[in-house]
Amino acid sequence: MATAALLENPLRQGLFSDRVPEPCSLVIYGASGDLTHRKLVPALFDLYEKHLLPTSFNLVGISRSKMTDEEFKKHLKESLKQSEPQLSDSLWESFSQNFHYVSGAYDDFKAFQTLSKLLDELDAENGTAANRIFYLSTPPNVFEAIISNLGAAGLNREEKGYARIVIEKPFGHDLGSAKELNRRVKEVFKENQIYRIDHYLGKETVQNLLVMRFANSIFEPIWDRRHVDHVQITACEDLGVGSRAGYYESSGVLRDMFQNHLFQVMCLIAMEPPVTYEANAIRDEKLKILKSIRPFEDRTLSQFAVRGQYGPGYLAGARVPGYRQEEGVNPKSITPTYAAIKVFLDTWRWHGVPFLLRSGKRLPKRATEVAIQFKEPPNLLFKSNVTDLSPNVLVVRIQPDEGITLKFETKVPGMTMEAKTVNMDFRYGTTFAEGTSEAYERLLLDCMLGDATLFIRGDETEAAWEALMPVLNRWETTEPEGDFPNYEAGSWGPAAADQMLEKPWRKWRRL
Amino acid sequence: MTVSAQSIEKDLAELWKAGVEDKAQQLGLQRVYTTNLVAYASDHEEGYRVEQILNDLAEKHPGRYILVRPAADRSEPPLRSYLSGHCLFGAGREKRVCCDLIKLVAQPEIIENLYGFTFSLLMPDLPVEFWWPGDLPYENAFFEKMAQESNRVWVDSSKFKKPVQSLTRLAAFWHSRYPHTFLGDLNWIRIQRWRSLIAELFDGDWSKVLKDIRQVTIEYGEGTQPTRSFFLACWLASQLGWHYLGPRLSEFTDRLTFEATQGNVEIFLKPVPVPDVKRDRIFAVGIATGGGQEGIFTVVRDQDPHCVIARSEVAHKVAFSRTVSFDHLHSNELLALGLKHLEEDPLWKKALAMAGSVLVKPKLTLD
Numbered sequence: 032m033a034t035a036a037l038l039e040n041p042l043r044q045g046l047f048s049d050r051v052p053e054p055c056s057l058v059i060y061g062a063s064g065d066l067t068h069r070k071l072v073p074a075l076f077d078l079y080e081k082h083l084l085p086t087s088f089n090l091v092g093i094s095r096s097k098m099t100d101e102e103f104k105k106h107l108k109e110s111l112k113q114s115e116p117q118l119s120d121s122l123w124e125s126f127s128q129n130f131h132y133v134s135g136a137y138d139d140f141k142a143f144q145t146l147s148k149l150l151d152e153l154d155a156e157n158g159t160a161a162n163r164i165f166y167l168s169t170p171p172n173v174f175e176a177i178i179s180n181l182g183a184a185g186l187n188r189e190e191k192g193y194a195r196i197v198i199e200k201p202f203g204h205d206l207g208s209a210k211e212l213n214r215r216v217k218e219v220f221k222e223n224q225i226y227r228i229d230h231y232l233g234k235e236t237v238q239n240l241l242v243m244r245f246a247n248s249i250f251e252p253i254w255d256r257r258h259v260d261h262v263q264i265t266a267c268e269d270l271g272v273g274s275r276a277g278y279y280e281s282s283g284v285l286r287d288m289f290q291n292h293l294f295q296v297m298c299l300i301a302m303e304p305p306v307t308y309e310a311n312a313i314r315d316e317k318l319k320i321l322k323s324i325r326p327f328e329d330r331t332l333s334q335f336a337v338r339g340q341y342g343p344g345y346l347a348g349a350r351v352p353g354y355r356q357e358e359g360v361n362p363k364s365i366t367p368t369y370a371a372i373k374v375f376l377d378t379w380r381w382h383g384v385p386f387l388l389r390s391g392k393r394l395p396k397r398a399t400e401v402a403i404q405f406k407e408p409p410n411l412l413f414k415s416n417v418t419d420l421s422p423n424v425l426v427v428r429i430q431p432d433e434g435i436t437l438k439f440e441t442k443v444p445g446m447t448m449e450a451k452t453v454n455m456d457f458r459y460g461t462t463f464a465e466g467t468s469e470a471y472e473r474l475l476l477d478c479m480l481g482d483a484t485l486f487i488r489g490d491e492t493e494a495a496w497e498a499l500m501p502v503l504n505r506w507e508t509t510e511p512e513g514d515f516p517n518y519e520a521g522s523w524g525p526a527a528a529d530q531m532l533e534k535p536w537r538k539w540r541r542l
Numbered sequence: 543m544t545v546s547a548q549s550i551e552k553d554l555a556e557l558w559k560a561g562v563e564d565k566a567q568q569l570g571l572q573r574v575y576t577t578n579l580v581a582y583a584s585d586h587e588e589g590y591r592v593e594q595i596l597n598d599l600a601e602k603h604p605g606r607y608i609l610v611r612p613a614a615d616r617s618e619p620p621l622r623s624y625l626s627g628h629c630l631f632g633a634g635r636e637k638r639v640c641c642d643l644i645k646l647v648a649q650p651e652i653i654e655n656l657y658g659f660t661f662s663l664l665m666p667d668l669p670v671e672f673w674w675p676g677d678l679p680y681e682n683a684f685f686e687k688m689a690q691e692s693n694r695v696w697v698d699s700s701k702f703k704k705p706v707q708s709l710t711r712l713a714a715f716w717h718s719r720y721p722h723t724f725l726g727d728l729n730w731i732r733i734q735r736w737r738s739l740i741a742e743l744f745d746g747d748w749s750k751v752l753k754d755i756r757q758v759t760i761e762y763g764e765g766t767q768p769t770r771s772f773f774l775a776c777w778l779a780s781q782l783g784w785h786y787l788g789p790r791l792s793e794f795t796d797r798l799t800f801e802a803t804q805g806n807v808e809i810f811l812k813p814v815p816v817p818d819v820k821r822d823r824i825f826a827v828g829i830a831t832g833g834g835q836e837g838i839f840t841v842v843r844d845q846d847p848h849c850v851i852a853r854s855e856v857a858h859k860v861a862f863s864r865t866v867s868f869d870h871l872h873s874n875e876l877l878a879l880g881l882k883h884l885e886e887d888p889l890w891k892k893a894l895a896m897a898g899s900v901l902v903k904p905k906l907t908l909d
């Protein structure tokens with residue numbers, strides 16, 4: 032018998048759950064908040080149900096609210112019941128048996144010492160081997176206090192086990208603050224201990240962009256300026272600002288969607304094939320794309336970037352207020368709730384191909400997709416139908432109804448050579464019997480496994496901010512051109528966005 | 543009218559056209575095929591059961607489904623075909639994703655020779671999966687041809703009426719006779735969650751006590767053959783490198799003895815009384831270790847019928863306890879899981895080889 036094999040667990044071999052992380056403790060700062068209740072704990076529960084949570088696992092929630100362990104668990108259970116109405120008591124008891132709560136201010140060093148002591152005790156009790164993940168799920172204004180206190184309490188050290196820190200978005204408010212946050216966090220943690228979250232990267236369909244591009248040979252030869260006319264990346268939602276007015280007023284759509292999600296998706300579409308499927312190989316290629324973004328110039332900015340803000344309108348037949356009428360919003364606010372940006376990448380592959388990025392609130396529906404529009408055939412053979420021919424488009428739907436569609440022309444049955452556009456469709460949800468996992472589930476698991484591929488590296492964050500700063504600076508220091516609000520809730524955004532498309536055959540897609 | 547591949551395809555096209563034109567529904571239909579799955583039922587009763595399973599499967603996993611089954615009586619024509627469309631909603635609920643089930647009902651003299659006809663109905667460029675729901679046949683032209691032409695053959699060893707014979711033949715001849723056809727067993731997928739729960743108990747430092755296992759007890763519903771428990775035992779033995787010591791078996795016994803590096807291991811297959819519907823299901827697995835650290839590692843069904851508890855107790859102290867959901871998986875769900883990856887599980891091959899070393903050598907080949 033191979034005794035060496037017994038050092039690991041041979042019974043795990045070949046099981047779906049062989050990607051199980053080592054025992055660990057997860058410490059969540061801001062544990063009384065929305066993200067913990069609505070996303071993190073449900074994601075942990077899904078991992079638990081799939082046998083992907085380590086067998087020894089502690090969760091320690093920390094925030095200022097006063098609560099006992101039992102109260103903390105009670106709140107979490109109530110929230111979990113929203114997504115898991117069938118949750119039984121025995122299942123919950125078992126899942127939450129090692130959940131704890133510590134109440135303390137984020138700048139109170141004593142609370143960190145208490146935490147350190149508790150973690151040592153839990154390690155001894157539950158065999159969690161001093162592996163620790165610190166998840167910052169608070170508003171960003173307290174990130175720095177938490178990070179420096181973790182350092183002061185020695186919780187960043189990796190003498191016995193690992194210490195990792197997960198930082199929620201937004202990572203910085205602008206280039207200067209992102210650099211400062213990077214500097215502060217790197218004073219305490221090494222880059223390979225830092226996991227900057229962009230939950231878009233945890234989405235199955237976003238990861239599928241890599242598989243689609245690099246596991247198929249048919250796309251690569253046409254994936255360049257010779258064949259692609261332009262790329263559209265859209266993330267729209269029908270919701271308004273809701274209860275997040277406070278955050279949104281100081282952030283706006285560029286910080287909320289472009290600096291992170293849309294730029295990341297653009298990187299995955301545009302990057303060169305990485306040498307290996309490893310965190311740094313992929314992040315190196317993404318960084319090159321971010322660095323190749325042609326700088327926006329102040330004098331021509333309006334041809335490259337259009338901002339919008341929704342006014343009152345109708346959605347699903349119901350009257351909805353404009354942004355300035357939402358609770359907590361300055362009635363004279365110039366915060367953009369919509370933006371469309373034309374990006375050029377100065378690379379060999381993409382020179383001259385516009386990447387058209389748009390995102391907005393209170394648009395007619397919620398949808399995120401990437402559309403690669405190919406050039407028209409060089410010679411139009413079927414002259415009688417010239418006007419009907421439409422270009423080939425490859426659409427990757429990120430949400431909802433995840434899948435891929437290819438639009439192409441086909442002959443209409445009959446005696447004439449009439450062509451019609453048809454769709455060839457692949458749908459994730461129907462081809463694979465199993466549903467796609469929630470983004471946070473994948474990201475939490477990867478962090479426990481020490482796989483940073485789907486997290487953002489510090490230099491990527493800075494490069495993304497750097498590219499966006501000219502637009503942010505201009506929009507924050509000047510009044511909008513023309514009237515604001517400039518689009519009605521329930522419409523597809525301001526008319527000015529159409530003007531930046533340049534060519535008559537380029538149109539924003541109606542999703 | 544004679545049944546032909548063309549007439550079936552034409553009827554299917556009509557069926558879908560009618561669906562697309564059903565304006566009242568206001569929904570687009572889209573035909574999607576991810577695989578071909580052919581099933582063959584040897585008798586009427588099995589045909590009925592398999593048809594239900596395929597109906598359910600088609601509604602969650604779109605494919606070209608073909609069921610070949612015998613006619614109910616001699617008065618029926620030699621061959622009849624029945625077509626049905628199955629749709630599921632996509633996540634966007636804007637379009638329905640649809641696929642079809644072709645049922646070929648034939649008289650005994652022609653049924654085995656329908657393989658050529660079945661080939662003509664397969665969707666090109668998609669994998670061909672062949673599901674044989676009963677015991678392995680000794681002589682069946684349909685089985686033979688399909689096993690050669692398919693990418694994979696599915697059996698369900700827990701549904702074998704003569705499990706020992708079928709398993710020994712599979713273990714002895716499958717891979718030499720059909721070197722290019724994968725073999726899958728729904729029973730193996732069925733016990734996957736037990737394997738995973740047992741494995742969990744031995745993570746980390748606990749893997750060190752695997753060498754000290756002395757006794758394993760697997761409790762199952764009495765009144766039938768313990769194929770699930772037997773496979774679980776074979777998996778444990780093959781993964782832990784144990785060698786079977788006892789005499790070769792021509793029927794399942796309640797005790798298997800293996801040799802491990804640090805001594806012998808006894809595996810008990812223990813029937814427990816349960817209501818009829820739960821027969822053959824595994825109810826509990828208990829693993830006892832000796833050596834320096836005496837421990838009991840168990841996975842047992844909870845009082846809550848939807849849960850099981852995995853627990854370990856070492857030196858009379860609970861070292862680990864976890865309750866997880868555990869709902870019964872129906873055959874269509876097992877098939878859906880199995881169809882996800884087109885490959886043969888090397889662990890199943892190892893467990894089958896272990897079964898082959900425990901069971902008596904077959905006298906007859908697949909011929």
Ligand SMILES: NC(=O)c1ccc[n+]([C@@H]2O[C@H](COP(=O)([O-])OP(=O)(O)OC[C@H]3O[C@@H](n4cnc5c(N)ncnc54)[C@H](OP(=O)(O)O)[C@@H]3O)[C@@H](O)[C@H]2O)c1
Nearest residue numbers: 061063064065066067094095096168169170171199200201
């Ligand atoms: N919620 C989401 O869906 C979502 C999505 C993406 C990213 N994020 C990011 O994830 C983080 C957490 O989001 P969240 O929605 O959970 O936030 P939240 O509910 O507003 O805040 C989390 C917790 O932080 C504490 N907190 C709130 N305001 C504070 C302040 N000004 N100073 C110090 N502590 C404060 C509160 O706990 P105590 O008062 O008990 O200390 C609160 O329960 C944020 O960085 C957010 O941008 C959230």
